[in-house]
Amino acid sequence: MSGGGVGRVKTQRVVLFDRDAPLELESGVSLAPVQVAYETYGSLDADGANAVLVCHALTGDAHAAGHHGNPSRRGWWDTIIGPGRPLDTDRFFIICPNLLGGCSGTTGPSSVDPATGRAYGLGFPLLTVRDLVAVHRALLSHLGITHVHAAIGGSLGGMQALQWALDHPGEVERAVMICASARLSAQNIAFTAVTRAAILSDPDFQDGNYLDGPSRPARGLSLARKVGHITYLSEESMRRKFDRSRRDGAFAPMSMASDFEVEHYLDHQGESFVERFDALSYLYLTRLMDYFEPFSGDRPDLAGASTRFVAISFDSDWRFGSEHSRAIVAELERCAAKARHVEVASPWGHDSFLLDLEEYHRVVAEALGEDVRARAPAPMGRR
Amino acid sequence: MSGGGVGRVKTQRVVLFDRDAPLELESGVSLAPVQVAYETYGSLDADGANAVLVCHALTGDAHAAGHHGNPSRRGWWDTIIGPGRPLDTDRFFIICPNLLGGCSGTTGPSSVDPATGRAYGLGFPLLTVRDLVAVHRALLSHLGITHVHAAIGGSLGGMQALQWALDHPGEVERAVMICASARLSAQNIAFTAVTRAAILSDPDFQDGNYLDGPSRPARGLSLARKVGHITYLSEESMRRKFDRSRRDGAFAPMSMASDFEVEHYLDHQGESFVERFDALSYLYLTRLMDYFEPFSGDRPDLAGASTRFVAISFDSDWRFGSEHSRAIVAELERCAAKARHVEVASPWGHDSFLLDLEEYHRVVAEALGEDVRARAPAPMGRR
Numbered sequence: 001m002s003g004g005g006v007g008r009v010k011t012q013r014v015v016l017f018d019r020d021a022p023l024e025l026e027s028g029v030s031l032a033p034v035q036v037a038y039e040t041y042g043s044l045d046a047d048g049a050n051a052v053l054v055c056h057a058l059t060g061d062a063h064a065a066g067h068h069g070n071p072s073r074r075g076w077w078d079t080i081i082g083p084g085r086p087l088d089t090d091r092f093f094i095i096c097p098n099l100l101g102g103c104s105g106t107t108g109p110s111s112v113d114p115a116t117g118r119a120y121g122l123g124f125p126l127l128t129v130r131d132l133v134a135v136h137r138a139l140l141s142h143l144g145i146t147h148v149h150a151a152i153g154g155s156l157g158g159m160q161a162l163q164w165a166l167d168h169p170g171e172v173e174r175a176v177m178i179c180a181s182a183r184l185s186a187q188n189i190a191f192t193a194v195t196r197a198a199i200l201s202d203p204d205f206q207d208g209n210y211l212d213g214p215s216r217p218a219r220g221l222s223l224a225r226k227v228g229h230i231t232y233l234s235e236e237s238m239r240r241k242f243d244r245s246r247r248d249g250a251f252a253p254m255s256m257a258s259d260f261e262v263e264h265y266l267d268h269q270g271e272s273f274v275e276r277f278d279a280l281s282y283l284y285l286t287r288l289m290d291y292f293e294p295f296s297g298d299r300p301d302l303a304g305a306s307t308r309f310v311a312i313s314f315d316s317d318w319r320f321g322s323e324h325s326r327a328i329v330a331e332l333e334r335c336a337a338k339a340r341h342v343e344v345a346s347p348w349g350h351d352s353f354l355l356d357l358e359e360y361h362r363v364v365a366e367a368l369g370e371d372v373r374a375r376a377p378a379p380m381g382r383r
Numbered sequence: 384m385s386g387g388g389v390g391r392v393k394t395q396r397v398v399l400f401d402r403d404a405p406l407e408l409e410s411g412v413s414l415a416p417v418q419v420a421y422e423t424y425g426s427l428d429a430d431g432a433n434a435v436l437v438c439h440a441l442t443g444d445a446h447a448a449g450h451h452g453n454p455s456r457r458g459w460w461d462t463i464i465g466p467g468r469p470l471d472t473d474r475f476f477i478i479c480p481n482l483l484g485g486c487s488g489t490t491g492p493s494s495v496d497p498a499t500g501r502a503y504g505l506g507f508p509l510l511t512v513r514d515l516v517a518v519h520r521a522l523l524s525h526l527g528i529t530h531v532h533a534a535i536g537g538s539l540g541g542m543q544a545l546q547w548a549l550d551h552p553g554e555v556e557r558a559v560m561i562c563a564s565a566r567l568s569a570q571n572i573a574f575t576a577v578t579r580a581a582i583l584s585d586p587d588f589q590d591g592n593y594l595d596g597p598s599r600p601a602r603g604l605s606l607a608r609k610v611g612h613i614t615y616l617s618e619e620s621m622r623r624k625f626d627r628s629r630r631d632g633a634f635a636p637m638s639m640a641s642d643f644e645v646e647h648y649l650d651h652q653g654e655s656f657v658e659r660f661d662a663l664s665y666l667y668l669t670r671l672m673d674y675f676e677p678f679s680g681d682r683p684d685l686a687g688a689s690t691r692f693v694a695i696s697f698d699s700d701w702r703f704g705s706e707h708s709r710a711i712v713a714e715l716e717r718c719a720a721k722a723r724h725v726e727v728a729s730p731w732g733h734d735s736f737l738l739d740l741e742e743y744h745r746v747v748a749e750a751l752g753e754d755v756r757a758r759a760p761a762p763m764g765r766r
Contacts, residue, residue, distance in 0.1 A: 027637070126637045186621035186645040187613065193646045194609045196639070197653075201602040203586055219584040226577045227610060230570065238569035244676070254410070254509045254674050256579070256666060262569040263576045270580075283639060291637050293627070 005074070005082035006041050006066035006089060013037050013105055016138040019114075023100075023134060029125040033114070036139050037062045037105025038097035041081055042089035044145070051145045052087060052368070053136060054096040055153030055160035057353075058228075058285050059277055061104035064096040065089075079356035086365035092149060099160075100135045101127045101285050103278035110211055110278045121208030121280060127288045129156075133164040137171070150368050152176035154353030155320060156289055162309070162328065163294050166335075169305035176367045178312045178353045181324040182331060183293050188319070191231055192286040195224035199279045208280055221279040222270030229269045234316035234349030238262060295331040303336035310367040311341045312353075312360070319350040342367075388457070388465035389424050389449030389472060396420050396488055399521040402497070406483075406517060412508040416497070419522050420445045420488020421480035424464055425472035427528070434528045435470060435751070436519060437479040438536030438543040440736075441611075441668050442660055444487035447479040448472075462739035469748035475532060482539075483518045484510045484668050486661035493594055493661045504591030504663060510671045512539075516547040520554070533751050535559035537736030538703060539672055545692070545711065546677050549718075552688035559750045561695045561736045564707040565714060566676050571702070574614055575669040578607035582662045591663055604662040605653030612652045617699035617732030621645060678714040686719035693750040694724045695736075695743070702733040725750075 015035045017023040022032035039062045044051060054064050054077065065081035067074050077096075081087040087094055098106035101124075109124035116123075140148070151161035151172050158180025165175035181188065199205055202220030210216055233241075242262040246252060258264050309332050311325035322343045332339035344360045346352040352360060398418045400406040405415035422445045427434060437447050437460065448464035450457050460479075464470040470477055481489035484507075492507035499506075523531070534544035534555050541563025548558035564571065582588055585603030593599055616624075625645040629635060641647050692715050694708035705726045715722035727743045729735040735743060 122639065126639065128637075183627070185618060186625040186627065186643070187616075187618040189627070189643050190609075190613045190621060190645050190649060193641070193643070193649055194606065194613065197606055197609060197649075198581065201606060223577065223580055223584060223606070226573075226580060230573045230577065233570075235568060235570040238573060242569040244566070244569065244572070250679075254511075254670070256505065256509065256670055258576070260569070260572050260576070260673065262573050266573060266576055266580075287637070287639055290643065296633075 005078055005085065008069060009039050009041065009063070009066035009075075010068070011037050011039050011062050011105060014139070014142055016135065016142060023131070023138075025125055026128040026130045027125055031107070031125060034100065034107045034135060035105070035111075036097050036100075036107075036135060038095060038139060039063055039065070039075075040096075041065050041094040042092050044093040044143070048145055049147075049149060050092050051140070051148040052092040052094045053140065053148050053151045053161075054081070054087070054094055055132075055136070055151060055157035056096065056099060057153065057155040057157045058289070059273070059282075060157070061102065062096050062098040062106075063104075065094070076354065080361060080364065086361045086368065087152070092368075095140065095143065095145075097136060097139050099285065100132050101281055101288070103281040106135070108278070109208070109280035109284055119211035121211065123208075124280070124284065127284055129159050129163045129288060129292050129294070130167065132160050132288075133167065136160065136164065137168070147171040148173065150174040150176055152178070152364070152368070153180070154178040155180060155350065156285065158311075159289065159292050163292075165307045165309065166294055166300055166302075169302055169307040172307050174368060175307055175309045176312065176364065177309070177325070177328060178364075179314055179317050179320045179325070179350055180311065180328065181292070181320040182295055182328045183324070184290055189290050191227065192290055195227050196283050196286060198223040198227070199283060205279060210279075216274065217279045218274040221274045221277065221282060224282055225273040226266040226270045229266060231319045232350045234318060234347060236316055236347045237349050237351070240347065241265070299335050301336060302332070305337065307337065309337055309339035311339070312363055312367065313341065313343050314346045314349065314352040314360075315343055316347050317350045317352065388461055388468065391452060392422050392424065392446075392449035392458075393451070394420050394422050394445050394488060397522070397525055399518065399525060406514070406521075408508055409511045409513045410508055414490070414508060417483065417490045417518060418488070418494075419480050419490075419518060421478060421522060422446055422448070422458075423479075424448050424477040425475050427476040427526070431528055432530075432532060433475050434523065434531040435475040435477045436523065436531050436534045436544075437464070437470070437477055438515075438519070438534065438540035439479065439482060440536065440538040440540045441672070442656070442665075443540070444485065445479050445481040445489075446487075448477070459737060463744060463747060469744045469751065470535070475751075478523070478526065480519060480522050482668065483515050484664055484671070486664040489518070491661070492591070492663035492667055502594035504594060507663070507667065510667060512542050512546045512671060512675050512677070513550065515543050515671075516550070519543065519547065520551070530554040531556065533557040533559055535561070535747070535751070536563075537561040538563060538733065539668065541694075542672065542675050546675075548690045548692065549677055549683055549685075552685055552690040555690050557751060558690055558692045559695065559747065560692070560708070560711060561747070562697055562700050562703045562708070562733055563694065563711065564675070564703040565678055565711045566707070567673055572673050574610065575673055578610050579666050579669060581606040581610065582666060588662060593662075599657065600662045601657040604657045604660065604665060607662075607665055608656040609649040609653045612649060614702045615733045617701060617730060619699055619730045620732050620734070623730065624648070682718050684719060685715070688720065690720065692720055692722035694722070695746055695750065696724065696726050697729045697732065697735040697743075698726055699730050700733045700735065
């Protein structure tokens with residue numbers, strides 16, 4: 001095992017649906033063209049049986065591991081993907097696509113609508129998790145993959161793994177859903193609602209027609225990110241990181257401007273987010289999470305399916321805490337599926353799924369079938 | 384006991400500080416004039432010993448009980464104040480002033496600065512809880528009251544009762560602090576920070592100079608209120624009230640607009656709030672809560688004080704939950720004060736302090752010295 005992880009990688013792009021064969025969305029709307037940006041790590045076995053699909057969360061992208069030229073700026077899940085890491089690139093062929101509706105190379109509301117020659121804006125159709133999965137399946141088909149060793153993701157990523165395995169259990173050997181939810185609570189929806197209200201009420205949002213103009217709804221998107229971030233960290237996590245520290249010290253005069261370190265942190269999160277993310281994608285992807293409720297209709301019978309479902313949660317997560325994972329597993333058991341829940345202790349809240357936490361990584365490796373090939377112990381100092 | 388509560392009341396106004404004798408703020412800034420709006424219920428005993436000061440919370444006002452002409456529109460704490468109620472107007476003379484920095488008759492950032500003839504805006508000085516208490520004390524002095532049977536309030540209201548009793552224990556026989564905090568957590572501050580960011584980033588805020596113009600930062604203030612409201616309700620409370628109900632039913636098409644009942648509820652809260660509250664007051668009053676930390680300096684010795692401190696919390700409150708009340712009592716005990724904490728079971732979160740909850744009202748009555756005069760049982764049907 002190398003401590004260096006995945007090396008230099010490149011995001012690839014492919015058009016999977018076009019006017020002749022558009023993507024038929026769950027809503028009945030047809031969408032074309034649909035381009036997908038994706039990255040891959042590792043090599044596909046000759047029998048094509050070692051593929052692992054990584055589904056990213058709300059604000060992720062296809063760049064999950066490695067770097068694009070600067071080794072110090074690495075993909076969002078680089079600590080978990082690589083040679084000898086839980087998503088072991090010596091063993092698996094890992095595919096990470098940017099989601100439908102996203103803003104990092106895959107078709108979304110900021111893409112050009114061929115019917116008008118301008119960005120879709122709010123004219124983009126509303127999406128479901130099933131639509132995201134349909135595009136994943138098309139990408140895998142394009143890559144010659146008919147079924148995967150595992151589909152895995154955190155938060156919204158876990159929702160995709162779940163929906164796919166529910167609808168097509170024969171295609172997914174292991175569905176690993178990390179701090180996911182199959183039914184947002186009223187409080188969850190309330191939070192996404194205020195983040196959308198922040199964007200929609202920013203005058204620069206211009207009813208979604210800002211993409212052809214000079215301004216972006218940066219204030220609204222920044223505010224949305226700040227609210228989101230509060231829910232990604234646990235209260236304990238914020239206390240450990242910031243407590244009541246003030247940038248200019250405890251004896252500085254009071255100020256209406258940012259003063260407490262936690263305020264500066266949120267400012268930074270908001271500012272850096274607007275540099276890399278699009279407000280319309282934020283609206284569309286939060287909204288499909290609100291509506292996601294895969295167990296609300298007829299229950300699939302998974303008694304004969306080989307899919308193993310693992311729901312992993314973190315005890316300090318208050319966005320999609322353990323009760324969400326327990327609910328997923330309870331529903332899966334009602335479908336006669338092979339499902340289990342593992343709660344990992346971590347003080348870092350929802351964000352834990354992005355962190356290099358030993359016990360968490362052990363649980364993920366196990367969920368991917370650690371038993372199949374033993375991992376070498378991690379060298380001292382990497383964690 | 385009458386089921387009718389306090390009858391028709393009128394908000395009174397008095398100027399307590401003027402240019403010749405300005406209010407000296409803790410920051411060293413002088414403020415004049417300072418007008419205070421207040422209401423009173425009940426009668427002051429001849430010995431002046433039955434006064435109870437009610438301190439309101441962030442968005443409250445002087446109109447705590449009774450009505451202003453329409454008996455169906457009653458004060459914000461009407462269920463707890465009245466003949467035979469825990470704040471028994473047959474027994475107590477109850478005073479409720481609008482806070483310094485507020486926007487309902489007491490001087491605040493939307494008041495006219497005599498130096499400029501225009502609204503203060505962000506030129507208004509930053510305040511501390513001690514400043515709010517200084518104005519309360521001046522009002523009581525104006526009313527001929529030298530000490531009170533009790534000072535009581537919820538949330539920011541409890542902070543005032545606490546600060547007053549710490550600084551002047553001889554003036555406060557009982558300090559009743561309901562779901563208060565003596566030290567906001569990083570998460571608490573993060574939430575107030577995003578509500579302020581919502582206001583400050585609204586173009587209609589115009590650096591606080593909107594008061595002489597035609598527009599108000601309604602979008603920002605509405606958004607602030609929505610975020611605040613999420614923290615006032617518990618997750619359980621939102622689940623019971625709304626769960627995932629959709630206004631147009633479970634089979635209506637998805638929508639980017641408000642659809643879930645919890646969204647409509649937040650919209651309503653935001654819209655009605657901007658009709659009655661000022662964005663600048665919101666900024667100033669949230670900010671003084673962030674800085675409030677009465678036990679951070681030298682510890683007062685309260686061994687000889689007769690003041691009885693009672694901290695009341697609600698088990699589902701996640702804004703200022705029981706850990707905040709326990710911390711207050713722990714600090715008070717280090718000051719050798721007579722302090723106790725009572726946790727009340729309620730599923731309704733922080734908002735519980737405004738609700739008509741039997742056990743809560745019993746605890747408040749007891750904190751006010753229920754033992755002194757037994758209450759008649761509540762008639763059936765009132766609760």
